Amino acid sequence: MILGCFAGFVIDADKLLLIASSFSFAILTLFILKKFRLSTKSKLSLIYGHLIFLFFPFAVLTTDAACGISCMPCANNLGNLVALALPTTFLISTVAGFFVIPGFYMLFNKKTEAENIHITRIIKNHSRRMKLNMPKVYIIDNANPTAFSFRSFKSMIFFSAGLIDLLNKKELESVILHELGHLKRKASILMMSVSLLRFFSPLSLLARFHHDSNGEEAYADKFAIKTQKTDRHLKSAKIKIDEFERHKKFLL
């Protein structure tokens, strides 16, 4: 059946090369993800890259078909096709990322659902007070003290076993509040904003406990301090984490 000017897919050598290299990059990103120990940020970028390379050939082929059906000159013009297919690819990858990344991330980390009663109780109490859905809480089997959270279709908070060992209860609470502060802010942005562009980078999914003083971090810190009515615990938590990092570098 011929629709408009669409004469079926013409897979020439150029298109074949484009599709093959895109899939190779998709496989390469997966390989790097599995093979190397990477920061959460790099992992997210690689997963995003993987999705882009995976969806790109489909976007090219459907654009090709669409150009053919509407008798546009872009049909079978590789340069035009790529230029047209790129925005679609980024859009699909971004949307897919919001569903794939949290699950994907969990596959690459040994983790257990938190049975730590202290942590779950703190999170339950505070999220109820903040009118947040209770996030899922996971403990990652990692000695580095770290915590981060995701918010997409479901919110999740990850703590490393190292963090739980290192901090006392009040300090741990300050880190939990910091993460809940991120989740709360993301929730309000999600509700207020209809613009997908705001989320064009899947990195915006990730909120991580670190010491940068950019807007998101400052907000999360302020939230923790306000709730605890003191900055003492958050400060000493950060000092402990810094000391751990310095010590680690020293040992290496």
Ligand SMILES: [Zn+2]
């Ligand atoms: Zn943070």
